[in-house]
Amino acid sequence: MALTATEAARQRFLRTGRGYARREVDHMRRRVAASLLVIERNLGEALPVTSDEIRLAVFPWVTGGYDYEAVDEFLERAGRIVSAYERAQAGYELAPAKPFQRLTSDEITGLALTVVFRGYNLKEVDRFLNRVSGTLYACETGRPSPLVDASEVARKVFPISMRGYAEREVDDILDRAAETISRYERDFARRSETGTGI
Numbered sequence: 001m002a003l004t005a006t007e008a009a010r011q012r013f014l015r016t017g018r019g020y021a022r023r024e025v026d027h028m029r030r031r032v033a034a035s036l037l038v039i040e041r042n043l044g045e046a047l048p049v050t051s052d053e054i055r056l057a058v059f060p061w062v063t064g065g066y067d068y069e070a071v072d073e074f075l076e077r078a079g080r081i082v083s084a085y086e087r088a089q090a091g092y093e094l095a096p097a098k099p100f101q102r103l104t105s106d107e108i109t110g111l112a113l114t115v116v117f118r119g120y121n122l123k124e125v126d127r128f129l130n131r132v133s134g135t136l137y138a139c140e141t142g143r144p145s146p147l148v149d150a151s152e153v154a155r156k157v158f159p160i161s162m163r164g165y166a167e168r169e170v171d172d173i174l175d176r177a178a179e180t181i182s183r184y185e186r187d188f189a190r191r192s193e194t195g196t197g198i
Contacts, residue, residue: 019065119164
């Protein structure tokens with residue numbers, strides 16, 4: 001379910017015997033609400049908090065703190081929205097952090113991603129990467145694939161779970177996959193237009 005700026009601003013968490021420090025969580029909640037407001041109103045300003053900051057947020061454990069499961073769920077919802085917004089910005093795909101390295105289906109099959117305390121949901125990532133691998137295999141054998149296109153890969157957002165894959169590793173793979181598939185798509189389109197076959 002989508003999270004609005006108003007909901008984020010009004011969000012309240014139950015206190016438990018041991019939980020996340022309230023002051024730090026409330027500060028993050030206010031930054032999230034401000035970011036969602038920028039997104040909803042299309043203000044064109046820099047977001048007060050990035051998706052990386054949301055995903056990597058760590059709070060001290062204290063007596064009488066906020067229920068960690070409720071806070072993690074809130075951050076997961078917020079992170080997905082902010083990440084999707086960041087990926088949709090003009091120029092996102094035009095400024096790769098590293099030189100292009102073609103990704104292969106065999107490389108996806110042999111991946112050994114790092115599992116961390118809090119990261120991308122394992123099952124969701126594995127399921128999506130299976131689709132990416134199938135798409136790459138089809139492209140490598142000269143056939144366009146309907147499994148997933150470059151745009152979907154570039155904008156894919158995963159839920160955050162306790163004990164998940166390291167976000168940066170998965171994001172790097174997705175960036176390479178999106179660029180690789182995009183190049184195949186352009187090649188297939190060019191060959192189709194020139195009548196050289198696929």
